[in-house]
Amino acid sequence: MSDVILLWDCPLLFEKLFIEYGLECSRALSTSLGTPYLPACKILILPTGFANKQYTKTGVGLERGKRSLERLVAKGGTLLVFSPLVPEYEYEWLPFSLKYVMEENSCTPHPVGEHEAQKLIENIIPPAGCDGYFLETDADVVLEDDKGRPIMVVKEIGEGMIVATTVHELPAAEFFKCRASCKKKVKP
Numbered sequence: 001m002s003d004v005i006l007l008w009d010c011p012l013l014f015e016k017l018f019i020e021y022g023l024e025c026s027r028a029l030s031t032s033l034g035t036p037y038l039p040a041c042k043i044l045i046l047p048t049g050f051a052n053k054q055y056t057k058t059g060v061g062l063e064r065g066k067r068s069l070e071r072l073v074a075k076g077g078t079l080l081v082f083s084p085l086v087p088e089y090e091y092e093w094l095p096f097s098l099k100y101v102m103e104e105n106s107c108t109p110h111p112v113g114e115h116e117a118q119k120l121i122e123n124i125i126p127p128a129g130c131d132g133y134f135l136e137t138d139a140d141v142v143l144e145d146d147k148g149r150p151i152m153v154v155k156e157i158g159e160g161m162i163v164a165t166t167v168h169e170l171p172a173a174e175f176f177k178c179r180a181s182c183k184k185k186v187k188p
Helices: 014-020 066-074 116-121 173-182
Strands: 004-007 025-028 043-046 078-081 088-090 099-107 128-135 140-144 150-157 160-165
Touching: 004 014, 014 025, 043 173, 066 078, 066 150, 066 160, 116 140, 116 150, 116 160, 116 173
Parallel strands: 004 025, 004 043, 043 078, 078 160
Antiparallel strands: 088 099, 099 128, 128 150, 140 150, 150 160
16 A cells, blocks of 8 residues: 555656655556555545646546545545646546646746645745646635636545646655645545
């Protein structure tokens, strides 16, 4: 069982980051969502480009795994979703409304209120790379770009939370260490 599971279909350099953070990390196919083959974890991550067929087939299992993802979060898990890297995307498999527009821009992320998810960018020296922004969300906006557009949103469900971000930088260790030490491993 891992602290972190990356939903992806081939090895990623991203995996080494979590090992450096002292966390157990493994990779799983998105088609394993909703099956007994997906192990328990504390944090489930969809890396940048999950919906772009040039990079991966990860987007395929998300709609079918919708209930599994919601169960993971309700039981105390964290779902961290990076950008899909396609021109426009609607996250129909999330339990809240969220639309994405791809637009490469460097910005200074501006916090909206205070939330532990903002720890994801603690190590970033502005300007930060962003590959888009969000539209039409009923989640809580916790970061905005220089134009006031949402670049990180959070939806708390049950004992866990879903964090979606368009910040295209390596995430800070503190967020993961906190989520991994504070939460139990849950089976989706």
